[in-house]
Amino acid sequence: MARIWLNLGAKVLEEALAERLKALGHEVVPDPQKAQLALVFLTHLEGPPPLPATLALLASPHLAEGALRLGYRGYLYPHQGLEVLEKALPAVARGEVWAERRLLAAFWNPTPSRLTPREELVAHLAAEGLSNREIARRLGLSEKTVKAHLSSVFAKLGVRRRVELVLRLKS
Structure with missing residues (x-):
């Protein structure tokens, strides 16, 4: 499985998600330089992703297209469940893009x-x-x-x- 770096802006969320990811066979690392992919929470767009394979957890759907244009490999919304995240992480790790089809078509x-x-x-x-x-x-x-x-x-x-x-x- 993958080495993942989390930057969700809330330690309690990062710790809970880290436990779930470890149970799925992933390794959660504290240093982005040692990670294969990253999961970050975005409230606004400020620059390129920390790693080439970065999945964004978006505070707003309005950020989706901008995140893809900046180089994020995909995005999720906070209301989506863990089952979606469990599908998205391996896809992004393989170099695929994880996004809504309607947005990809427009993008x-x-x-x-x-x-x-x-x-x-x-x-x-x-x-x-x-x-x-x-x-x-x-x-x-x-x-x-x-x-x-x-x-x-x-x-x-x-x-x-x-x-x-x-x-x-x-x-």
């Missing part, structure tokens, strides 16, 4: 509906300049699968290069 400014949701996501990551290897790592896919998705995207959108893909997605 990624989806391309025409003839692309599958996965193709849309791969296309936008490629347009951001990520390599196939980086996309594969972020989405938990093989590089071969990423190449297959991009080939399909290129064919469906009638483009031959990534530069054309970027221009097509911006139009």
Whole structure:
């Protein structure tokens, strides 16, 4: 399991959650430098996450898009139960994004509906300049699968290069 650093702003919450996470096989560490992922409570947006794999516990739904734009790998709300957290932590540890589908659709400014949701996501990551290897790592896919998705995207959108893909997605 994962080494997790907690920064929830309340020691009693951190201690209670640490016990639950330990029972699930995770190791809770006091130093973010020794952690694989972080869970932090956000009341406002002030900067990038402390670790690349950081899950935000948001005080307000209005923070969700901003948190993703700053580089948080996902978010939860305080009203969601432990069962959601138990699913989100391993996903974020694998490099996946944990967010509501409706927000991801708006966040990624989806391309025409003839692309599958996965193709849309791969296309936008490629347009951001990520390599196939980086996309594969972020989405938990093989590089071969990423190449297959991009080939399909290129064919469906009638483009031959990534530069054309970027221009097509911006139009």
